Amino acid sequence: MVTQPNVEWTQDDDGNLYFRHTIFDTEHQKVKVEPQALAQLTSAKLEQVIIDGRNIDHITRVTGYFSRVSGWNKGKRGELVDRTRVLVG
Numbered sequence: 001m002v003t004q005p006n007v008e009w010t011q012d013d014d015g016n017l018y019f020r021h022t023i024f025d026t027e028h029q030k031v032k033v034e035p036q037a038l039a040q041l042t043s044a045k046l047e048q049v050i051i052d053g054r055n056i057d058h059i060t061r062v063t064g065y066f067s068r069v070s071g072w073n074k075g076k077r078g079e080l081v082d083r084t085r086v087l088v089g
Contacts, residue, residue: 006021006022006023007019007020007021007022008020008022014035015034015035015038016032016033016034016035017032017033017038018030018031018032018033019031019033019046033046060080
């Protein structure tokens, strides 16, 4: 198995490639790319398939300041869920 930052891949005897993202996928969760599909695969499409929108960081604004929710502790994230949202307009 060949390893790149956060992505592992291997190839079987039939020419199929198997990719997995080491942060988001378990050892048994892999994306299979067959040889005929490989000819049409771009690096952007491969990244989209492997990451599948999972590396999105939620950003919120509190009292005029923006912050990433991923840096918050469990209690602060709970407060975010309990907030009342008000539409202004």
